[in-house]
Amino acid sequence: MDPRSEVLLRQPEYFGGDLLLAGLPADDLLGHLPAAHGWSWHAGEQAALTARFAGRSHFGVTPPEGAFERALLFLPKSRELADYLLDSLAARLAGRELFLVGEKRGGIERASKRLADYGTPRKLDSARHCQLWQVTVERAPDTPDLHGLAQRYELSLADGPLSVVSLPGVFSHGRLDRGTALLLEHLDGLPSGPLLDFGCGAGVLGAVLKRHYPDNPVTLLDVDAFAVASSSLTLSANGLDAEVIAGDGIDAAPSGLAAILSNPPFHQGVHTDYQATEHLLRQAVRHLAPGGELRLVANSFLKYPPLIEQHLGPCRTLAEGDGFRIYRAARR
Known part of the structure; x- marks a missing residue:
């Protein structure tokens, strides 16, 4: 299990219901969260997710069309990509929760400051050399033009x-x-x-x-x-x-x-x-x-x-x- 996924599963009370996991690893996370679905832009991880959880992960450069109650982003390496992904998710989550998880060496502390654009962020957990953050989207941005x-x-x-x-x-x-x-x-x-x-x-x-x-x-x-x-x-x-x-x-x-x-x-x-x-x-x-x-x-x-x-x-x-x-x- 990816250490970022392990951190999520330490806080199960936040991740029930219709949850979108953006940039999720190809591990067993969807098996632990049966109502969740994924959004991947990595063809290899998407293929592995499709093989194990058919129909539960969307592939592409924009979020899936359907509604979701909350979303979590696995922090990518690129700062520009992270900004686009956060705005894409926050634009769909007015009044609802957006989560961010990432490795400390991957820049999660810097990236978490970006959540302040949408509301008041708070750290939920720090373990496995990772951090988990949450914000309720009070200021939803416009949908970004990729x-x-x-x-x-x-x-x-x-x-x-x-x-x-x-x-x-x-x-x-x-x-x-x-x-x-x-x-x-x-x-x-x-x-x-x-x-x-x-x-x-x-x-x-x-x-x-x-x-x-x-x-x-x-x-x-x-x-x-x-x-x-x-x-x-x-x-x-x-x-x-x-x-x-x-x-x-x-x-x-x-x-x-x-x-x-x-x-x-x-x-x-x-x-x-x-x-x-x-x-x-x-x-x-x-x-x-x-x-x-x-x-x-x-x-x-x-x-x-x-x-x-x-x-x-x-x-x-x-x-x-x-x-x-x-x-x-x-x-x-």
């Missing part, structure tokens, strides 16, 4: 400017990260056929690929619903057509790919996690056509080449700079 919260910027590329649309919570929100910038310089010579942008974020790499290889089908894949929405907005802003899908890692990708390109993530919440990237390196061969390429950027300190060579083929370093390396390998 697209209005997007940050937009433009990249100057050799074939013209590219508009990027980034929603709250998306990796490298509102700016081009250094790793992707380096990878964009090494996209030439890809084989003909379907291309995959794995961990697409705001869709920069996928949009550049589609413009650079207009005859190649391009798929953009991310585990996060906000990233999927951002990528769709970026493609639309540039008049590009590509498939964007939400899925839990490389297993959700199509097969027969000519190339997989990625600036893969290695963080999940406040904890470091290399699992998704390591799984990509182990399973890429199952999704690549014979001769298909894996091309990715990674921090120089990450020891990915041995894993790539074990599961795919000889690994070559195409470039190095600013603390990053570009690796290339082809399916034997």
Whole structure:
């Protein structure tokens, strides 16, 4: 059981009835709260919740349409995303209770101060290195406009400017990260056929690929619903057509790919996690056509080449700079 869920269950008197759990972990919490339902934006956690509690969790970037008596937010890592989520919930809870739970190392004490915008917050519990807060919403905000919260910027590329649309919570929100910038310089010579942008974020790499290889089908894949929405907005802003899908890692990708390109993530919440990237390196061969390429950027300190060579083929370093390396390998 997630420690944040354990803290909730120490205070069962607050969590009966029609409760919305926003950003809930994929543990047994819904089993302990039979009248509650969830809202998730993580495709992997949503799949696990659906498998165990069919019909009780909503997936997307906005709350479910139905009414709920109270809501609890599991604090996300991103401050901008937390602000959007709190406002989205508080807008639906005039005169009712909103709860916030999170780890101390995840910034719960700072985030709890945001509850004062809605009423008088109070701490209900502190345990398992977590805190649980509550506020009765006396000042409900307007429903936030998610697209209005997007940050937009433009990249100057050799074939013209590219508009990027980034929603709250998306990796490298509102700016081009250094790793992707380096990878964009090494996209030439890809084989003909379907291309995959794995961990697409705001869709920069996928949009550049589609413009650079207009005859190649391009798929953009991310585990996060906000990233999927951002990528769709970026493609639309540039008049590009590509498939964007939400899925839990490389297993959700199509097969027969000519190339997989990625600036893969290695963080999940406040904890470091290399699992998704390591799984990509182990399973890429199952999704690549014979001769298909894996091309990715990674921090120089990450020891990915041995894993790539074990599961795919000889690994070559195409470039190095600013603390990053570009690796290339082809399916034997």
